[in-house]
Amino acid sequence: xxxxxxxxxxxxxxxxxxxxxxxxxxxxxxxxxxxxxxxxxxxxxxxxxxxxxxxxxxxxxxxxxxxxxxxxxxxxxxxxxxxxxxxxxxxxxxxxxxxxxxxxxxxxxxxxxxxxxxxxxxxxxxxxxxxxxxxxxxxxxxxxxxxxxxxxxxxxxxxxxxxxxxxxxxxxxxxxxxxxxxxxxxxxxxxxxxxxxxxxxxxxxxx
Amino acid sequence: xxxxxxxxxxxxxxxxxxxxxxxxxxxxxxxxxxxxxxxxxxxxxxxxxxxxxxxxxxxxxxxxxxxxxxxxxxxxxxxxxxxxxxxxxxxxxxxxxxxxxxxxxxxxxxxxxxxxxxxxxxxxxxxxxxxxxxxxxxxxxxxxxxxxxxxxxxxxxxxxxxxxxxxxxxxxxxxxxxxxxxxxxxxxxxxxxxxxxxxxxxxxxxxxxxxxxxxxxx
Numbered sequence: 392x393x394x395x396x397x398x399x400x401x402x403x404x405x406x407x408x409x410x411x412x413x414x415x416x417x418x419x420x421x422x423x424x425x426x427x428x429x430x431x432x433x434x435x436x437x438x439x440x441x442x443x444x445x446x447x448x449x450x451x452x453x454x455x456x457x458x459x460x461x462x463x464x465x466x467x468x469x470x471x472x473x474x475x476x477x478x479x480x481x482x483x484x485x486x487x488x489x490x491x492x493x494x495x496x497x498x499x500x501x502x503x504x505x506x507x508x509x510x511x512x513x514x515x516x517x518x519x520x521x522x523x524x525x526x527x528x529x530x531x532x533x534x535x536x537x538x539x540x541x542x543x544x545x546x547x548x549x550x551x552x553x554x555x556x557x558x559x560x561x562x563x564x565x566x567x568x569x570x571x572x573x574x575x576x577x578x579x580x581x582x583x584x585x586x587x588x589x590x591x592x593x594x595x596x597x598x
Numbered sequence: 599x600x601x602x603x604x605x606x607x608x609x610x611x612x613x614x615x616x617x618x619x620x621x622x623x624x625x626x627x628x629x630x631x632x633x634x635x636x637x638x639x640x641x642x643x644x645x646x647x648x649x650x651x652x653x654x655x656x657x658x659x660x661x662x663x664x665x666x667x668x669x670x671x672x673x674x675x676x677x678x679x680x681x682x683x684x685x686x687x688x689x690x691x692x693x694x695x696x697x698x699x700x701x702x703x704x705x706x707x708x709x710x711x712x713x714x715x716x717x718x719x720x721x722x723x724x725x726x727x728x729x730x731x732x733x734x735x736x737x738x739x740x741x742x743x744x745x746x747x748x749x750x751x752x753x754x755x756x757x758x759x760x761x762x763x764x765x766x767x768x769x770x771x772x773x774x775x776x777x778x779x780x781x782x783x784x785x786x787x788x789x790x791x792x793x794x795x796x797x798x799x800x801x802x803x804x805x806x807x808x809x810x811x812x813x814x815x816x
Contacts, residue, residue, distance in 0.1 A: 441679075464673060467609060470609070482602065
C-alpha cells in the first residue's frame with residue numbers, strides 16, 4: 392500500500408503554512424522534503440504521523456503503518472542503551488534488538504547509560520529505534536542532525552536496506568544522503584497565504 | 599502496557615526518579631503537626647484522620663507533574679502517541695505507576711505515622727482501608743490534570759490549582775471514613791462513596807486524559 396497525500400492543507404499554531412500538497416510514496420522509494428526553515432516540514436510530518444489533524448485534504452495510509460522520528464529522540468537518560476531500545480521493541484511488539492544495535496554501530500555502547508552518550512550517539516540510538524518498530528513507512532524529521540560523516544553513511548545504509556526490504560521513507564533533511572531511490576519534493580510552491588483564516592479554528596468559536 | 603509499566607517503575611527508582619520524595623514529604627508534614635497544635639493527646643487523636651488524609655493528598659500532589667512532563671520533554675510522548683498501544687492505555691498505565699510509587703507507599707506508611715498522631719487503635723484499619731480505596735482516585739484525577747497541563751512550561755502550579763478542587767470529594771469521604779472508623783461509628787456509607795469515586799475515575803478519566811494529550815500534542 393502506498394502513502395498518498397491528496398490536496399493536504401496544514402496549519403501550525405492556527406496559522407496555515409502549507410496548502411494543496413499532493414504526493415505519493417511507493418514502498419521501496421524515499422522522498423526528501425526540502426524548503427526553507429518554517430515552511431512546515433515538521434508540521435507536515437507530524438500531520439501524516441497522525442499527531443495533528445489536517446485542515447483539509449486526505450492522507451491515504453493508516454497511522455499504524457508509520458514510524459515517526461522527530462527532533463527529540465525519546466531517550467531516557469537513566470536507562471542504558473539496551474534498556475531504551477528493548478522498551479521500544481516491546482512497545483511495538485518486535486523481539487530482537489541486536490540487528491538494530493549492529494546497524495547503528497551501538498554494540499560497544501550497549502550497556503552505557505544514555506546520559507553519558509554524546510549528542511550524535513543519542514541520535515544513533517534514536518534512529519536504531521526506527522529499526523525495532525518493524526513499520527514500513529518511516530517519517531524522519533532532520534534525521535542527520537549532530538551525526539558525523541561516518542554515522543550519516545551508516546544511516547544511509549540503514550535507509551537503503553529498509554527501502555530494499557519494501558519499506559519507504561519520507562524525510563525532511565537539508566543534506567544529500569546519496570540515496571539513488573530518493574526523489575526531492577520542494578515545499579516552497581505550496582506555501583499557504585498566512586492571512587487565510589484556518590477553517591474551524593478557534594476564531595470561529597469566538598466569532 | 600507491561601513494557602511501559604516496568605520501564606516507568608524502573609525510572610522511578612533510578613537517580614532523579616523521585617521515588618520517596620512524596621513519602622518523605624508525608625512524614626515531615628505529619629511530624630510537624632504535633633509541633634503546631636501542641637502535644638495534647640485527645641486533640642491529636644481527634645484531628646489525626648483528617649491530618650493524615652490531607653498530608654497524603656498533598657504528598658500525592660507533589661509528584662503529579664512528573665507523570666507526563668518528563669515524557670513530553672524528551673519526545674517519548676510523541677512516539678508513544680504513534681505507537682501501537684492506545685493512548686488511553688498509556689494514561690491508565692501512567693496513573694497506575696504513579697499510584698504504585700506514591701499512593702501505595704503512602705497507604706502503607708500511614709498507620710506508622712498514625713502512631714505519631716495518637717490515632718485511636720480502632721482507626722488504623724479504617725485509615726489504611728480508606729487510603730487504599732481513595733489514593734487510586736487521587737492518582738487518576740492527577741494524571742488527568744497532568745495531561746491537561748502537559749505542554750505548558752512550569753505548569754506545576756496550574757496543575758495544583760486544577761486538581762485540588764477535584765480532590766475535594768475524595769478527601770471528604772476518605773477522611774470521613776477514617777474518622778468514623780476511629781470513633782467506632784458505622785463506615786459503610788463513606789466507604790461506598792469513596793469506592794464509587796475511585797471506580798468512576800478509573801473508568802472514565804483515562805479517556806479524558808488521552809483526549810487532553812492528543813489536543814496538547816498538536
